Every structure is written in C-alpha cells, then in structure tokens.
Amino acid sequence: MALLDVTTADKNIVDRRKLPRNKDLSAVMRGARDRLMERAGINHFERELLFMHTRALIVNSATIPLLIVMIALIGVFSGIGKSIVLWAAFTIALYAVLGLLARRLAKQGIDNEHIRQWQMIYFGGHFMTSIGWAYFAYLECTACGISLFPVIKAVVIILAMAITAIVSSALRAAILAAFTLPVITYTLLASNNLGNPLTAIMVVMLFAGLAFFYLVATRLNQSVAVTLALQAEKDALIAELETANAMSDEGRRRAEEANLAKSRFLASMSHELRTPLNAILGFSEVMAKEVLGPIQNGTYREYASDIHASGEHLLNLINEILDLSRIEAGRYSVNEEPLLLTDIANECIHMMNLKARNKDVSLIPQFELGMLRLKADERSIRQILLNLIANAVKFTPPHGKIHVKVGWTAGGGQYISVRDNGPGIPPEEIPVVLSTFGQGSIAIKNAEQGTGLGLPIVQALVHIHDGEFHLFSKLREGTEALATFPRSRVIQGNHPVARKHGQKKAA
Structure with missing residues (x-):
C-alpha cells in the first residue's frame, strides 16, 4: 500500500516503525556475555576462597563437635567406657584449635603474599583433626558386645567426611588432610580381618x-x-558502565552548554543584523521605486531591486534563525487561544495562491466536517502551514496539485496535511531534511533556494503544541507533511463548523 494513500493519511496518522537496533551496543553486550560464560574453571581467587573457607569454619564451628558429642553419648550408653569420652574431648580440642586459627585470620586479614602460608596452616590444622579421627578408628568395644562396631566406625567416619566436604569446599584439599590418616588407620587395623567380606566392604x-x-x-x-x-x-x-555514564553525562552537559551558547549567539547576532538590514531594505526600496526622483541608468534600478530582493531573503533567513534559536533556548512565546484550523488553512492558502498560480500549481483544500476549535498559538499554526505550503509549491512541477487537508485523527485529535505530487524525497534523506540546515539531494541538484530551517521550525512548533510531525515521501510520487495535535488540545463542547467537504480551488 502506498504511503500516500488518502484514507491511511487521514485516519492512521502516526506511522510507528521499529527503531533499528544498535549493532555496536549489541556486539558489546554479546562480548560481555561471552566473557562471563568462558570463565568456568578459572581458579585465580585464592584469597577470596581462603576467606570463604575461614567464614565457613567460623559459622559451622559447632557442627562436627556436636556430632562428636552425640557419638560419645551413644558410646557411653553402649558401654564403651571412658575411652570414647577421652576421644571426644581430645578431638573437640583439636577442632577448637582449628576454629581459633580461623578467627585469628578473620580478625587480622591477609594479603596476597601470605596466601600460601595460610593455606599450609589450614592444612596443618585439618591434619591435626585427622589425628582425632584416627584415634576414633583405633577404638575398640569388646565389653559392649556389638559385633558390628567396625561398621559403625566406618559409617561415622564417612558422615564426618560428608560434613567436612561441604564446610571446607573452598579449600578442597582439606578433606584429604583431615581423613587420609583415619582411613589408613582403619585399613591397617582391619588388615588382619580382610577375609571377612563385611570388613573388606567397609575398607x-x-x-x-x-x-x-x-x-x-x-x-x-x-x-x-x-x-x-x-x-x-x-x-x-558495572564500573565501566558507571564510567561511561559519567562521561556521557559530562558530554551531554557540555553539549547543552554549547547549544545554549550557540542559541544565545544566534539570537544576539540576529538582533544586531536586523538594524542595518532594515536600513538596506528601506533605501533599496526607495531607490528601486525612484521615490526621490528618476534614475537615468536602468541598470542601477535593476541593481536596487536585486539588493532589495536579496535583503528580504536575508531578513527571512535571520528571522528563521531567530525563531529556531528561541525555540531551542525555550524562550519562544506561545499565546494559546481557541482557533479553527480550517480558518487558518484558508488564510494561508489565499496568501500562497498567487505564488502557486505563477508556477501553474493548484492548491486544493480538503477539510473534514464538524471540526471543533483547537487550543493553540495562531501565529505558530500559521507559520507551520505557510512553511509547509511554501515547500510544496517550491518542489511541485507545473500543472501539479497540492492538497491541503484538515481533519480528525483516529485518536480524537486533529491534523494538518500538505501533500504534493512533486519528485519526492529518498527515504534515507528524510532525517537529513528534518535536521537544522539540512537539504535533500533533489533540492541541491535543482539549486532550489532555501535555508534548511523551515521543516525543523515546523517540527519544533508542532512539538511545542504536544503534537507530532511526520514526513512521508515516495520518489516520483510526491511528499506528504503531516502535523498532528493531541485530543487534549481539542476544546469539547463548542459548536462544530459546517463546511462542505472538498471546497473548490481557492481563487
């Protein structure tokens, strides 16, 4: 479906397209994800692991001692005697020494130069606890009459292994330091009875x-x-993002300061240029019209007319720069009042009709019925329409047609549309022509006179009225400029304007 379809233009005003993805940003994020995923298996965090092992020992300092107390109580009630109490006291004392080492490290801290030293200290502490478990493997219970006591000892040692593996996982070799000696002790004591299948299985x-x-x-x-x-x-x-955000904020601040300085400079220079320019326009007009007497040389009269025409063009340029600088600086005064877009559109068509007839171009008004008043600044709306119609007249070929439409949007707002059947604008150049001082290739090729400020001013004025401005174009078919105003600016309750749909061409 063509972009310039009339129904679509009238009702579905805003064409919301997906913004293209930032390829550079996507590549950065993809690289970050890859770096995060490829770090598996890296063990360059010995210091952090050592502190994690320290915290685990402190937090779980009572876990294995409680297990030892429970085993001792069960042993006492089973008739093992004082030997298991001595074992429990001895082993708990060894774990207390290990806990004190952990608390000392947590209190004094550690630097990178002493990591290996503290690792060896921890291995030594865990080896001390292995003496206690080797003592447990050495215990016998001939008086209690439990034939499966070796099996019970093996199960208890395996349970202690499981607890140690979880608690001391940050220092993975700790389990070897803590239980290699008990396993060897148990095996040596059971070597005389390895013919028993149960003993062999336990080993x-x-x-x-x-x-x-x-x-x-x-x-x-x-x-x-x-x-x-x-x-x-x-x-x-996160650090990189914070740095980038800080740099971005600083860059934005500087850009805003530069933009404000530029706007102030343009406003000041525009005011300074107007005074001598008005004098040039006045004197050149007096000379061109021979107010003070006839000029004998006709070439001088032509020169005076050229000076006046050039001065008017320069004055228009200064006025546009001044308007744009005021808008950018937030100093553009807006006097909002109830008005009819159709009335202003008729006035602007009448003002531009002479220029259009000189190019043999038809201006065709198309206004919808029942239009209500809009709360807006009349001068701004008139400037929007005059700029859009002037642009359309400039680029429309002889015998062409320009449709000026005013109507309702699908959301209850109102819109202004100026559509021509000129050469059109390449899609990739639309952002260019909407930028300040931007001109398309067709305008440059045809040497069309212009400043590149008309459309940016229109866009800024529409945004001041909380509206949206869009430019739709297709090569060799024409261009449509579309300004929409929100429903909140429509004054409800006033009487609609009865106007015939599709008036005759303005005289």
Missing part, C-alpha cells in the same frame, strides 16, 4: 568415600570460583 567404602567427597569438594570449589569470576566480571562491567 573399600572408606576409600571410595574419600575419593567421592574429594570430588564433591572439587566441584563445589570450582562452582565457587566461577561465581567469584562472574562477580568480578559483573563488578568490572
């Missing part, structure tokens, strides 16, 4: 359990290392 389970829980500790250690790596990457990305 195998202890070695298998030691290997399995070391593997579990290794996996947990790697997971923690990956988590630390991801956290480090996230912190680095």
